[in-house]
Amino acid sequence: MNVFRKPLADCVPELVATARGEKAATLVIKNASLVNVCSGEILRGMNIGVQGSRIAYVGKTIDHMVGERTQVIDAAGAYAAPGLLDGHCHIESTQLTVTEFARAVLPLGTTGGFFDAHEIANVFGLKGIRHMLEEARTTPLAAYMQVASCVPSAGSEFETAGAALGPEEVAEAFGWGHDVIALGEVMNFPGVVYGDEKMIGEIQATLRAGRVADGHFTWPADDWRLPVYAAAGVTGDHECVTPEDVIERVRLGMYAKMRRGSAWHDVAETIKAHTESGLDTRRMMLVTDDRSSESLRDEGHMNFVLRHAIAQGVKPVTAFQMATINTAERFGVARDVGSITPGSFADIILLDGNLADVNVAMTIAAGRVAAENGRMTVSLPGYEYPDEVLHSVHVSKPAVPDDFIIHAPIESGTVRTRVIEVRENHVETAERVVSLPVSGHRLAVGGGDGLCKIAVIERHKGTGGRSVGVVSNIGFHKPAAIAMTVAHDSHNLLVIGNSDELMAQAANAVVAIQGGVAVVTGEGRTEFPLRIAGLMSTEPFETVAEQSAAISKALYDAGCTMNYAFMTLSLLALVVIPTLRLSDRGLVRISPEGIRIVSLFCDE
Template sequence: MEQVKKNIDVAMGRIKADLVLKNARFINVFTQEVDRGDIAIVAGIIIGIGEYSGNLEINCSDLYVAPGFIDAHVHIESSMIMPKQFGEVVIKKGITTIIADPHEIANVEGIEGVKAMIESSKEAPIDIFFMLPSCVPATKFEDSGYVLNAEDLKELIDNNCVLGLGEVMDVPSVVNKDDELLKKIDMAKNKHIDGHCPSISPSGLNACISCGIKTDHECNNVKDALLKVSRGMYVMLREGSAAKNLKAVLPSVNNRNYGRFLYCSDDRHIDDLLERGSIDNCIRLSIKQGLNPIKAFIMASYNAAKCYDLHDRGAIAPGYKADLVIFEELKGLNILKVIKNGKEYKELPDKKRSKLNIKSSMHMEFIKSEIFKVESRTPTVNVIKLIPNSLETKLVQRKTANVDGYIKRIIDKDVLKIAVFERHHNTGKHFTSFIEGLGLKNCSIAQTIAHDSHNVIVVGDNEKDMEVAVNTLISIGGGIAMVSEGKVIAQLILPIGGIMTFEAPYMVAENLKRLSRMARAFGVRPEYDPFISLSFMTLPVIPEVKITARGLFDYNKFRFINSDVE
């Protein structure tokens, strides 16, 4: 009651506010205008707009103020750092709230991995909400470390930081009424349910929406986005490190429907976060592509808050959280200060290092190079063809040159061997195939970042380098390894599930950039992120063909191409 009385006195101008942003030009998400006035803040809440004085004042006469940005869908694990460190990076980019889906760590460490992410998030300088992983594994055809069913998830569904059920990737299981997946959807029926619906049919889309799925971040063209919006979905414009759909989908946004669009980063490496940003990057790109700047800021804040019923944020008005971004240049978005919970964010030295009881997540035997041999049964072979700046691929057939019943090479094409090894339960499952377009030469790259089951994936142009790369990962406990001429030339150790580390973000970024430069030097083409592109080759819920430890998977037919595999 006393706080309410103080708020009223400040709003009426009787006493000073805790903080006042003086003479600010601010984004009004309700009128789609830039308004001007003092922004008075008390106890982390905006109390008034007008003329105010404060115990602390920041002169904003030549500056703009926007609501704090919201990343509507992000896998923190893709940054390779824990939630606390992630928050310390993105708050400087104007992001004050994120909705995270921890299905990467859940595939490796199960429900305990999710709990560890929630615990780490409590120390972050931003608000981190979670969507519980709906598909662990992504499909029944995969080999993950854990399987999470509805009973497992019920333990956390009522947690205050849990907003609902994460992206439902297994669309065929929805339309075919799979009981276990429908139990998860029913569990979250009073909360939020995210979707993952690439290349979905209109009837399939209707089925998903009728189950309560309300968002999608897999649109890659205007027609798809407009259909989903017309059916009542929220569509996220995604700009990740590998999947960059913003420019292709942005023309869908118009004066009538812009309230149904929001931004997300989905999967973004730490070096991209530090150098290019996150949602701030989406805003700049959208404005550069011709979107009205006010709409861009609304999509980055208020729309996301509405989508997830976060009614206390996303606007600059009395009663809303004082999560604010102070910046120069409406179109350039040069961020000067970030206000979180009514206080200017100032980075402090990290005196306390988070710790987990970490055990190696590598449960597989060392391999020999002979394991990569592929028998020659026909004069052609199936090949995964990369698509520039996309997570999607094409299935193509290429002629082979064969020796002693085995494929020696693919004729006249930029084709490498690619293989996946199950690493969670020492089953010995593995499969070798071919990939076209990456450009890598005289080198092998292996990593334990392989969505979503995070088995070992390796690519290379000679079997000995591939052997050494895989065995290096087993020795170091997971991460990324690069090998040339039989020698390890670079590595990044990721001890937390083989996908994350406690190391400082800038150190991780520098190591990753060093690996990226080396990958480019060995021929990886500029249109592909060498590590993220590789990591998505194992995700069978994205068209058109992917590779798992069991074989090549055809998304369109939703079964393995070598039909004897189950």
Template structure:
């Protein structure tokens, strides 16, 4: 059917001259423009919203049984890779909860596989019933102080900017390169501006004229606000604020009190990083709606944050509302407090009912993103950490946060003058091993308050360069866990007394599994329980996610990369020994 015939067809449906494809009866409809509920029925045709009210007929009907029809939910910023699921598996996980559109930043896989990783994410999402828009990663690597698997400059990114799946430039984490107008960053910002694309932000802790200088670079959003003051500062500068409710970083409830009728239209919901077990247990963006309403936000306003605001922020034409000609991305809920979807539609097709998918989603994996863990030969001797003083800079773990402490703590040396965790209660050894090009680079440091007793944990997921991280209290188990991750082609592994107690293979870029969300969630639960049980880690923090963020040198205070210890506040490398 030609475009003219398609338009004529929906005009006839809207005028009531022909039947709509589907008529949803016995329902109320969320009007995000007027912040009211409208009376149904609701007519849908050719994948579009046709109209509502009496006088419409449908070739098929669906009795909503008094339910409320809402626009499909939009996640304004998410890293699919952080779910440990491939894009098809991630779609299977979130669609039953009413999320029909996501803005995905693939900088995790881009740091491993470069442009090939971005192309994989595009190819893996093009045929999904989930609408996925990709932001081109702006920081590969995240800082000049890391060793990532790739380097992406403006010229590389521009080769992909016109792909229909590309929306804009991903979160600009290297804010010093913006405020100091580094040449490479300036070219990326100008490339995005030339193509009139959205630029995402990431500026935790930035204030005053530094923040002003950052925003004037054209950066339109920020998902890193954890206080109302930070949120209001950025709103006053014209940014959209993405209120984050992830598995590790939970800022939504801190920020809800700052939302007013005057600024609410500049607020968007996002998850950033959410684990499959969390999604399966509590939901996705619908969980954020539930929390916002429980915290006192008006339900219709909460829905607007999760739909229209995101669509307008990211220029998603035809998304985010129920209005004539808008895409029929919808969900039907029983009430506006729990937000449990009974039916979910994308482009007019019902794709989930009562929490169960109704459509087949094909898996997709490419050879270009396999076999990415490449290590130089390792022995226990590589983990030796010589001490030149009796005091070290230790990375302190902060419960339920990705922020760390920069601690100066006394240590006891072994007979050879080296660090031995077993001689230093409360301290573990931490290593970050370059895993992309087998360079043999390894950063060694001391981790405080993590609490491994008699064992080690190794992971190939480590923001943002995704080198291999291992923490433990003895070198033999650390090496054993690393070897297991290498053999799996990436993943999580726990070793004790030379035996692997639990693991999860992540063969896709060392970041993702193509197993089902339920299976991945089950294996992650075994890993967490093993870490807390056999290795004695505290319930106060997530044993895996704590390590995942231990290498991110753009979040204070002290981090470890494959090049060594990094003081984020001073933004420079530092020595372990004081």
């Protein structure tokens, strides 16, 4: 149980006594312009009375519950809105621990979220999720955890993960508490549609536990299989990139999640389902999925997403609904979070200036002032991860340049080769076919053709599994390489470069620091240690943001100028998003026909 948040049933006597005026409120906010997301209106001159972690009273009169020890805040007419909720986020993708994530986002107005810990689950299974849950419970965040549904994301025949979860593990996790809220994004959507026993069993375990299932459907919006997916009980989906994606999901009774992460910018298009097609927004949500520590520092979190949605033509109060009450209702916890109403948790933000600016001046979380003027006002205890989590990178041997040789089916000439084409600010890739030169049975890549090699090396069990492919649009204009253990979703060791020598150096550097990122050029090496499962840093938020920015600069200096390039590159091993990816098992194609491993060479 979260140490800051008591169940409503335990609070009823004190809340009622406070609302009557027989017990002094612990906190009172006077003269606020209340953003009422339930009614969709702004109410001026409103007062809010808080008892402990929950709201006891909302109304015009408040003096009857002010005592000698009541903390009184005069809002002076400023807007008071519900704390913002992120409806789909992987904390690990910020490279921060839960504690440091809380320190980063509370000053930005985020007071809670629905966190799918499938990154650490792919490394440590249920143990990883449990660690993050226990840490989350020590923070003021209304942190709801989801149970990873796809570990590995698409089956062991396509990739090697560090763990495997199935229906029994899903059922077990739901027994940990009410804050284990849902089944995480069901990325193996073909498995659901075609009756895979494991996937169907996980959804059944979820429904029997009274929880909801989140989706991840990347086939076209008009594909006949979307209703099949919905029939399985999947009621929310963040893989919306067009207005049609949103429209079809909402028409089927699903919640459509529109994301504005660091490197994928889908809100501008998807929000047209409301601004141009006129659909009701009650089943639309704004989410991040995800934002790096660097972009949290430089741009913001859900406050940034709201501001962006409003700039697309969404009315401010509607945008707030899409990041508060809609999200809470989707997960069945609107009694606790998502609105400023009696009985709810006192998660409140006070805003400077215009509502559309979403300029957060103060954040109140679970009835306590947690941040003011961009700075935390409370300290958080932190969490100690065990040694096995800090030493999770196990490769069979050090990398050498020869590991990155691609052997061609001919001795010389040219061969038609499948290339992974990266798309800036998009999660999907394209499949491109290029005729590349061969000499001595070796494929020549990176000799001024703008292409790079990409390799995935198994790092969980030291099996020695490895595959090498070709990728375009990286942009390196000089010899360079990047290696990382942040390689969604199995998080093996991903290496990209145009020099076999530098690729080996980068890979070995990441192994030496037991997880993280390394960029190597002829001028030197830039490292970003991520020792917690090879995904998260042990350092404070400020340090992590600086190290993340250093990686971005190193990539930029080498010619990779993509927006938040690291976030995009980390997805190139994610074998459930179209169209072409690489895993330790080989080149994987994702299409409406399903998922399958294909040859690097077209004529084989």
